[in-house]
Amino acid sequence: MRVLILSSPESTHFTCMVPLAWALRGAGHEVLVAGQPDIIPMARSAGLNTVTVGRQFFGKDLLSPPLPPNKRPIEIVGPLTPKMTMIGSRVWVLHTRYMAPKYLEVADAFKPDLVISEIFDWVACLIGGVHRIPVVSHRWGVDPMSHLMRATAEDLLQGTCERLGIEGGLPKIDLLLDPAPPQLLVKGAPAGAPIRHVPFNGTGAVPSWLRRRGDRPRVCVTMGRQTISLGGLPMFRGIVQAFGDLPETEAVMTVQEEFVDELGTIPSNVTIIPPTPLNGFLDKTDAVITHGGANTLLAVASFGVPQLIMPQLVDQFEGGDLLAAADAGLTLRTAEAQNDPAQVAEAVRTLLASERIAKGSTVLAETMAAMPSPAAVVRDLENLRCAY
Numbered sequence: 001m002r003v004l005i006l007s008s009p010e011s012t013h014f015t016c017m018v019p020l021a022w023a024l025r026g027a028g029h030e031v032l033v034a035g036q037p038d039i040i041p042m043a044r045s046a047g048l049n050t051v052t053v054g055r056q057f058f059g060k061d062l063l064s065p066p067l068p069p070n071k072r073p074i075e076i077v078g079p080l081t082p083k084m085t086m087i088g089s090r091v092w093v094l095h096t097r098y099m100a101p102k103y104l105e106v107a108d109a110f111k112p113d114l115v116i117s118e119i120f121d122w123v124a125c126l127i128g129g130v131h132r133i134p135v136v137s138h139r140w141g142v143d144p145m146s147h148l149m150r151a152t153a154e155d156l157l158q159g160t161c162e163r164l165g166i167e168g169g170l171p172k173i174d175l176l177l178d179p180a181p182p183q184l185l186v187k188g189a190p191a192g193a194p195i196r197h198v199p200f201n202g203t204g205a206v207p208s209w210l211r212r213r214g215d216r217p218r219v220c221v222t223m224g225r226q227t228i229s230l231g232g233l234p235m236f237r238g239i240v241q242a243f244g245d246l247p248e249t250e251a252v253m254t255v256q257e258e259f260v261d262e263l264g265t266i267p268s269n270v271t272i273i274p275p276t277p278l279n280g281f282l283d284k285t286d287a288v289i290t291h292g293g294a295n296t297l298l299a300v301a302s303f304g305v306p307q308l309i310m311p312q313l314v315d316q317f318e319g320g321d322l323l324a325a326a327d328a329g330l331t332l333r334t335a336e337a338q339n340d341p342a343q344v345a346e347a348v349r350t351l352l353a354s355e356r357i358a359k360g361s362t363v364l365a366e367t368m369a370a371m372p373s374p375a376a377v378v379r380d381l382e383n384l385r386c387a388y
Contacts, residue, residue, distance in 0.1 A: 001114060002114075003031050008121045009037075009038035010059050013039075014042055016294065017118060019198035024381070026375065031049065038056055042202060060229070068231075075335040080317055084314075089152040116135075118137070120146075134384050135174050137176050139180065142318055143315065177377065178192030180197075181371065185322075204277050218287075219252070219285070222289075227291050228259050235339060240264065240266060254273055278300070279299060286352060287348060288306070292315075292323075297309070304364070306357045308351055327356050
């Protein structure tokens with residue numbers, strides 16, 4: 001089977017599909033990742049064959065121009081609303097319409113039997129309609145958006161479908177894969193077929209000392225690569241200050257090298273490291289502070305580690321709320337709370353002491369471990385193609 005994998009031009013949108021791509025390769029299928037330069041390095045680091053389509057997208061530019069100095073998106077926009085989803089979805093759907101001819105050229109040459117994409121990509125539906133092949137959509141994790149975006153896609157891509165000879169408008173997907181456990185399913189969102197989340201955070205070396213437990217409870221702070229560059233430096237300084245009031249803990253913070261000197265005075269119980277694959281040391285970690293990005297949230301949850309979610313953008317707010325409702329963590333969902341070192345320190349103390357959160361985190365990890373592996377899902381994809 002020849003499988004074409006597509007993604008919108010954000011590497012974090014792509015990484016959810018890497019374990020399934022590995023499983024397809026392991027089962028003997030040919031896999032090709034097609035994408036803009038924004039995702040190609042991540043795909044190649046995962047050992048996947050790629051073809052570059054178009055120019056770099058620079059997705060961060062969608063967020064950074066309106067931001068005043070040292071202000072984060074949460075301080076300007078606030079939590080995601082359905083109206084914001086509908087407005088924001090136009091950007092990605094129009095991007096699909098613009099890029100569709102280039103991706104269709106790739107599909108014409110590759111002749112796939114199956115196409116897989118993540119939830120912000122709609123080209124896969126067009127390729128499925130043109131080539132009459134099944135289309136699989138893969139959620140990143142907690143998904144409050146894609147079912148609201150469908151109407152926008154059907155509207156704005158109607159003319160494209162007509163020009164391509166696709167009758168009946170934008171084709172529906174044949175299978176929706178969901179790596180989020182039932183506890184993290186958004187109310188009102190359609191249920192998908194479960195697929196176990198296998199963490200992939202890119203490649204890199206994990207320091208040997210991180211693979212051993214220390215003498216004190218270890219808390220990892222990992223906020224993704226965009227948070228600090230999108231006005232997050234004052235919040236990072238506040239987190240550092242919070243750990244100055246937590247001498248009984250050991251903190252490990254992942255920070256890009258260009259920002260380290262701007263963090264200020266670092267307490268002796270805080271160690272700064274460059275971005276490092278989390279799955280290499282989460283089993284030696286007692287709690288995690290994170291922005292709640294889909295891949296990070298699920299990676300930490302799969303290890304049964306309690307989390308403090310400090311959401312900054314879109315789906316991260318819903319993820320934090322659902323995680324807290326599942327007794328697997330806490331969330332500070334306002335800028336005021338996130339910017340207060342005392343509230344951050346108190347939340348960390350609660351995470352480390354709460355038996356309820358420890359139990360909820362364990363239950364969530366056990367639920368995820370029982371979900372079908374990517375290898376098991378490959379058999380479903382083979383049956384889907386045979387039945388098409």
